[in-house]
Amino acid sequence: MYKVAVIPGDGTGEEIIKEGVKVLDAAARKYGFSIEWVWYPWGADHYLKTGELLPDSAIEEMKEMDAIYLGAVGDPRVPPGILEKEILLKLRFELDLYVNLRPIKLLPGVPTPLKDKGPEHINFYVVRENTEDFYVGLGDRWKGSRRETSFDLKRNLYRAKIDVSVNIEPDDEYAFQIGVNSRKGCERIIRYAFELAKKKGLNKVTAVDKANVLTNVYSLWRDVFEKVGSEYPDIEKEYAFVDAITMWMVKTPENYRVIVTPNMFGDIITDLGAMIQGGLGLAAGGNINPGNVSMFEPIHGSAPKYKGTGKANPLATIMAGAMLLEHIGEDEAAKAVETAVGKALVEGRIKTYDLGGETKTWEVGDILVKMIEEG
Ligand code: IPM
Numbered sequence: 232m233y234k235v236a237v238i239p240g241d242g243t244g245e246e247i248i249k250e251g252v253k254v255l256d257a258a259a260r261k262y263g264f265s266i267e268w269v270w271y272p273w274g275a276d277h278y279l280k281t282g283e284l285l286p287d288s289a290i291e292e293m294k295e296m297d298a299i300y301l302g303a304v305g306d307p308r309v310p311p312g313i314l315e316k317e318i319l320l321k322l323r324f325e326l327d328l329y330v331n332l333r334p335i336k337l338l339p340g341v342p343t344p345l346k347d348k349g350p351e352h353i354n355f356y357v358v359r360e361n362t363e364d365f366y367v368g369l370g371d372r373w374k375g376s377r378r379e380t381s382f383d384l385k386r387n388l389y390r391a392k393i394d395v396s397v398n399i400e401p402d403d404e405y406a407f408q409i410g411v412n413s414r415k416g417c418e419r420i421i422r423y424a425f426e427l428a429k430k431k432g433l434n435k436v437t438a439v440d441k442a443n444v445l446t447n448v449y450s451l452w453r454d455v456f457e458k459v460g461s462e463y464p465d466i467e468k469e470y471a472f473v474d475a476i477t478m479w480m481v482k483t484p485e486n487y488r489v490i491v492t493p494n495m496f497g498d499i500i501t502d503l504g505a506m507i508q509g510g511l512g513l514a515a516g517g518n519i520n521p522g523n524v525s526m527f528e529p530i531h532g533s534a535p536k537y538k539g540t541g542k543a544n545p546l547a548t549i550m551a552g553a554m555l556l557e558h559i560g561e562d563e564a565a566k567a568v569e570t571a572v573g574k575a576l577v578e579g580r581i582k583t584y585d586l587g588g589e590t591k592t593w594e595v596g597d598i599l600v601k602m603i604e605e606g
């Protein structure tokens with residue numbers, strides 16, 4: 232018996248997560264375990280009604296769970312940044328979910344916009360750092376008189392106080408945002424990437440950065456990549472600047488095995504990755520703290536305009552559910568979900584709107600449940 236927190240979130244979040252729950256329950260029944268789902272209301276509706284985003288007590292509650300299953304957050308009724316920062320990023324930071332693992336895998340039967348590329352070309356992992364970089368939330372906008380401030384940055388890895396002062400003319404305005412990377416933070420994510428390569432039998436790790444311009448944050452990143460990489464003599468090491476890799480991921484995706492990237496570049500290149508694997512409707516991810524409670528979600532947003540239309544593709548959420556099962560140690564059940572999804576796509580049993588068909592969101596789970604039961 233596992234206990235999993237479910238946070239459907241906003242927009243289409245609830246309808247996609249319901250399909251995921253159906254499918255995971257079917258896999259659990261088949262492999263002789265069960266999941267107690269604990270539903271949480273956090274998101275735009277709850278915020279607009281109560282003023283509450285994610286209470287601090289929730290963090291403690293989450294630590295008692297075996298995993299967290301998240302739909303999507305974001306709603307046009309709330310200014311950008313509030314729900315994202317106070318719910319999604321708060322969970323990532325407070326639970327120290329330092330790995331954002333995003334497999335980029337084109338499944339057979341799924342069309343890719345890349346000409347002449349197939350499943351044999353598009354199959355790698357992006358390991359995105361998830362707690363540092365330009366996501367630490369350090370920055371401000373200053374007009375006229377405001378000239379200095381200090382930030383107290385509290386993280387699981389460190390505590391930093393950063394003083395900033397700028398001389399501003401009365402009629403001028405400044406905005407700044409500071410990225411912070413620590414040696415420990417770089418080390419643990421880069422090590423995770425090499426360990427993943429080793430575990431999966433993959434022979435190359437590519438490090439993404441912009442060390443030719445952002446020379447401070449990313450020279451530290453490179454130093455650590457050299458050091459950690461030297462412990463893995465059998466794995467090839469390679470660097471790619473972030474601008475160049477957006478080009479290579481389109482031109483020669485078959486060259487990648489494991490890509491490790493700082494937080495913000497990882498955000499950007501995984502949307503590109505999602506597209507080449509068949510679209511955001513298929514791209515899953517895990518926010519992981521190895522050995523501890525971790526959170527699984529689709530890469531895509533809440534797509535509020537599709538709410539209730541049946542057009543949202545729940546497969547990304549369902550594949551994130553498979554990652555959840557693998558994380559809690561139910562490998563066979565995870566495989567069963569992946570196999571069912573793969574088969575349904577190849578045989579054309581599931582063709583959601585984004586894939587050019589008419590399968591409704593709420594039909595997807597039922598199709599897969601049947602296949603898992605029979606398979
Ligand atoms: C993602 C999303 C989030 C991010 C947003 C919603 C804060 O785009 O998970 O990729 O930037 O990490």
Ligand code: MN
Pocket residue numbers: 498499502530
């Ligand atoms: Mn993103």
